[in-house]
Amino acid sequence: MKIMVIGGGGRExxxxxxxxxxxxxxxxxxxxxxxxxAADAECVAIGATDIEGIVAFAKENPVDYAIVTPDDPxxxxxxxxxxxxxxxxxxxNKNAAIIEASKVFSKNLMKKYGIPTAKYExxxxxxxxxxxxxxxxxxxxxxxxxxxxxxxxxxxxxxxxAKAAVKxxxxxxxxxxxxxxxxxxEFLTGPEVSVLSFTDGKTVVPMVSSMDHKRALDNDxxxxxxxxxxxxxxxxxxxxxxxxxxxEIFVPTIEAMNAEGRTFKGCLYFGLMITADGPKVIExxxxxxxxxxxxxxxxxxxxLLTIMQAVTNQTLAETEVKFSNKHACCVVxxxxxxxxxxxxxKLITMGNIDDYTEVFIAGAKLDxxxxxxxxxxxxxxxxxxxxxxxxxxxxxxxNVEKISFEKAYFRCDIGKKAYREERRLKW
Numbered sequence: 001m002k003i004m005v006i007g008g009g010g011r012e013x014x015x016x017x018x019x020x021x022x023x024x025x026x027x028x029x030x031x032x033x034x035x036x037x038a039a040d041a042e043c044v045a046i047g048a049t050d051i052e053g054i055v056a057f058a059k060e061n062p063v064d065y066a067i068v069t070p071d072d073p074x075x076x077x078x079x080x081x082x083x084x085x086x087x088x089x090x091x092x093n094k095n096a097a098i099i100e101a102s103k104v105f106s107k108n109l110m111k112k113y114g115i116p117t118a119k120y121e122x123x124x125x126x127x128x129x130x131x132x133x134x135x136x137x138x139x140x141x142x143x144x145x146x147x148x149x150x151x152x153x154x155x156x157x158x159x160x161x162a163k164a165a166v167k168x169x170x171x172x173x174x175x176x177x178x179x180x181x182x183x184x185x186e187f188l189t190g191p192e193v194s195v196l197s198f199t200d201g202k203t204v205v206p207m208v209s210s211m212d213h214k215r216a217l218d219n220d221x222x223x224x225x226x227x228x229x230x231x232x233x234x235x236x237x238x239x240x241x242x243x244x245x246x247x248e249i250f251v252p253t254i255e256a257m258n259a260e261g262r263t264f265k266g267c268l269y270f271g272l273m274i275t276a277d278g279p280k281v282i283e284x285x286x287x288x289x290x291x292x293x294x295x296x297x298x299x300x301x302x303x304l305l306t307i308m309q310a311v312t313n314q315t316l317a318e319t320e321v322k323f324s325n326k327h328a329c330c331v332v333x334x335x336x337x338x339x340x341x342x343x344x345x346k347l348i349t350m351g352n353i354d355d356y357t358e359v360f361i362a363g364a365k366l367d368x369x370x371x372x373x374x375x376x377x378x379x380x381x382x383x384x385x386x387x388x389x390x391x392x393x394x395x396x397x398x399n400v401e402k403i404s405f406e407k408a409y410f411r412c413d414i415g416k417k418a419y420r421e422e423r424r425l426k427w
Contacts, residue, residue: 002062002063004031004066006031006067006068008031008032009363010290011360011362012030014294015288016037016040017358020040022305028042035365038366044057049073064088066079069091071100074094075098079093088312088313090309092264092266096265099268100147101286103143103283104145107122115249118280122183123170132184133162138162139187141187142156143185189273191234193210193241195272196269198267200314201257201265206246208233209232209233210296211236211417212229213411216338218411226377229411229414230291230294232328235421236418241279245270245272249281253284268285269287291378295329298358298383298385307321326386328384328386328392329384329396330383332362333381334408335363336409338378338409339377342407344376346374347371347373347405348374348404356384356395359380382396389422
């Protein structure tokens with residue numbers, strides 16, 4: 001089989017490494033891929049949002065299956081266009097991808113179908129939003145309606161910060177047209193859990209849970225990022241919580257999308273918070289999370305491509321989806337200065353990485369001499385698997401020390417909070 005994977009980050013590298021394990025896969029194209037992915041697939045210099053270019057390539061280079069992973073091409077209808085060519089795809093079509101592409105849509109969907117989430121208000125007028133904030137509970141959460149590279153959510157600790165966030169989105173257009181409409185919602189407290197799930201629109205199969213670390217600095221300080229590391233499984237996601245999520249959130253969401261004529265087929269990501277009132281949805285994503293994918297897929301024992309094809313064919317109920325009972329930890333190595341300004345082109349050197357660890361390349365390219373150099377903020381994710389969470393964490397950091405590039409930065413406490421919670425629950 002010839003497979004086409006749309007995207008070029010660490011998430012796509014993790015997907016490509018996993019599907020390459022299927023013996024029927026003879027070739028993988030990555031559009032656009034990156035310098036690290038080039039070791040596992042043929043990279044094609046066509047951007048993930050260049051739908052016209054992707055379609056043209058597919059016409060000239062017949063493929064048997066396509067996997068569309070980033071949010072932007074999904075929201076732009078990449079799956080629709082490829083399916084029109086007769087190419088089966090993994091990923092939701094445009095009218096289902098709206099569950100992530102519009103915060104207003106997803107919040108209204110949850111309200112309409114009684115899916116637990118934070119209280120909220122929607123604003124299209126900046127003055128009305130600022131007036132609302134005069135008496136709104138603080139802290140509060142400000143969200144741009146549209147896609148914003150995972151950065152369109154601001155947790156405002158003060159009223160002044162909240163107003164500044166509104167002005168940045170609606171007046172300064174920090175996130176372009178994505179911030180023309182905003183959601184101001186209740187600030188929830190409790191442990192956060194990420195649950196990716198396979199769904200074919202009829203059946204929903206949750207993957208192993210995970211915990212992301214969004215803040216740039218240790219102890220959850222600093223600016224929000226796309227994610228500085230993850231662990232799986234998340235100890236806060238107990239069997240009792242999982243049962244409630246399936247009954248109150250997962251199945252109702254799939255049924256709600258069907259009722260709206262927006263059947264979702266692909267990977268549906270549930271960003272959850274375990275509040276005192278039970279689990280609530282913070283956000284939906286219409287695709288694999290990044291870097292959650294880098295800890296979830298290494299624990300998958302079943303064949304990923306087979307599962308994806310079952311999602312496409314709506315035969316997920318008859319397909320095995322099995323995860324190991326081990327633990328995984330991913331530490332993201334970033335360019336110094338990320339998520340703000342940072343330098344590129346720094347030479348990456350790697351020592352002997354052990355057999356329990358994989359390095360997923362996110363922001364790197366090959367220079368003229370074939371050397372791997374940095375080209376993005378999040379450069380790579382070092383993921384280790386262990387029999388215990390402690391072992392996975394220690395192994396990941398042991399291997400991080402074998403990798404270097406100028407001004408490399410990483411958090412030193414990935415998994416620390418989860419390990420502390422795991423021990424508390426055991427006691």
